[in-house]
Amino acid sequence: MADDMVEQLRKFSLTPEEEDDIVIDPSLRVRAVEACSSSLVGKLLTKRGFGRAALKDKMRKVWGSLAGLRILDVGENLFHFRFANDMDMQRVLNGGPWCFDNLLLLLKRWEVGMKADSVEFKDIEFWIQLWGLPFECITQEIGKAIGERIGTVLEVHKIAESNEWGRYIRIRVSIPLNRPLRRGGNVVLGEGDKCWVDYKYERLLVFCHCCGMLDHETRDCAEKNKGVGGGCSKEFAYGAWMNASQSYRRGYRWKEGDLASQKRGYNRGEG
Ligand SMILES: [Zn+2]
Numbered sequence: 001m002a003d004d005m006v007e008q009l010r011k012f013s014l015t016p017e018e019e020d021d022i023v024i025d026p027s028l029r030v031r032a033v034e035a036c037s038s039s040l041v042g043k044l045l046t047k048r049g050f051g052r053a054a055l056k057d058k059m060r061k062v063w064g065s066l067a068g069l070r071i072l073d074v075g076e077n078l079f080h081f082r083f084a085n086d087m088d089m090q091r092v093l094n095g096g097p098w099c100f101d102n103l104l105l106l107l108k109r110w111e112v113g114m115k116a117d118s119v120e121f122k123d124i125e126f127w128i129q130l131w132g133l134p135f136e137c138i139t140q141e142i143g144k145a146i147g148e149r150i151g152t153v154l155e156v157h158k159i160a161e162s163n164e165w166g167r168y169i170r171i172r173v174s175i176p177l178n179r180p181l182r183r184g185g186n187v188v189l190g191e192g193d194k195c196w197v198d199y200k201y202e203r204l205l206v207f208c209h210c211c212g213m214l215d216h217e218t219r220d221c222a223e224k225n226k227g228v229g230g231g232c233s234k235e236f237a238y239g240a241w242m243n244a245s246q247s248y249r250r251g252y253r254w255k256e257g258d259l260a261s262q263k264r265g266y267n268r269g270e271g
Contacts, residue, residue: 038083039110040093043121045215046077046103055079055100063092075116081107094155094172097124099205104214106177123174124214125154127202129244130169132195133187143169146187146197151175168200180212183242200244209236 044050056071059081063069068084083089092098098105106121130146140156147153150173157170175181184198207214210224218224218236 033112036080036082036110038086038089040081040083040089040107041074041110041114041119042079042081042108043106043119044077044079044100044103045106045121050101050103055105058100059098059105062098063088066092075119078116078119080110093125095203097126097203097205102206102217104206122177123151124177125172125174126204127157127244128171128173129200129202130171131167131198131200132184133169133197134189134195135166137189138166138169140169143171146185147171147173149185150182150199177214181207181214181238181242183212183238199242201242202244204243207238209238209240212238 044055052073056079059071060066060069066083066088069088070082072080072082074080081089081092083092093107093109096105096107098107104124106124108119108121108123128147128150130143133142140158143156144153146169147156150171152174153171154174155172157172181201181204182199184196186194187197188194206217208216208221208224209218210221213221
C-alpha cells in the first residue's frame with residue numbers, strides 16, 4: 001500500500017475485517033524470491049514518453065533473444081527483467097550500459113523487498129580503459145588502485161588472460177550518476193613521477209558534451225542554454241573522444257578479434 005494511503009487511513013478507525021492481518025505462508029515468499037533470483041531492475045533515464053513495447057522488443061533483440069527472459073512493466077520508466085539463469089543476467093549486467101532510443105537504461109541487481117517507489121538508481125557501471133601509464137604500470141594492482149579513486153571497482157580485466165594486451169588497463173567500475181564523468185586523472189607514481197591518465201569509457205553512447213552528465217543529452221543541457229556570459233562555449237569540454245570506441249577509429253591497431261567484438265558491442269547499444 002502506498003505510504004500516503006497508510007497515512008490517510010491512520011485518521012480513521014479500521015473495521016475488524018480490515019484489522020485482520022493477511023498472513024502469507026513463508027514458503028510462498030521463498031518461492032517468489034527464488035523466481036526472482038536471476039533478475040535485474042531497470043530504469044530508462046528520461047522524463048519524456050517512450051514506447052514500452054518497443055523497449056521490450058529492442059532489449060530482447062540486442063541481448064540475443066535469451067530463452068526464458070521475461071520483461072515486466074513495474075512502474076514509471078521501471079522494468080523488471082527476469083532471466084532464466086544467473087549467467088544470462090550477469091552477461092547483460094556486465095555488458096552494459098545499454099540504451100534505448102538514445103536514452104540510458106540503468107540496470108541493477110534485484111533485491112528482496114524492492115518496490116517501485118523505493119528503488120533508487122544512484123550509480124552506473126562502466127568498463128573504463130586507463131590510457132597513458134608507463135609500460136611497467138600496466139598492471140591489475142595499479143588499475144585497481146586508480147579505479148578505487150573513480151568509484152567502486154567491480155572487476156579488473158585479467159591481463160595475463162588476454163593476449164599481448166599492454167596498451168591500457170581495463171576496469172569495471174560503478175560510478176555515481178550525480179557527478180560529471182571524469183575525463184582522466186593525475187596519477188602520482190611512487191617516487192613522485194606524475195602522469196595524466198585518460199579515462200576511456202566503453203559503450204559510452206549518450207551523455208552531455210557540455211557538462212559531462214549522463215542524465216541528459218547536450219541539446220537539453222541547462223548549462224548550455226544559459227546564454228551569453230554563461231553556459232558552454234562551442235568547444236565542448238567533454239566529447240565523443242571519451243568513448244573508448246572512438247579510440248579504435250583514431251587508428252590504434254588491434255587484434256582482429258578485439259576490434260570485431262568491440263564494434264559488435266558498440267553497435268549493439270545504438271538505437
Ligand atoms: Zn549538460
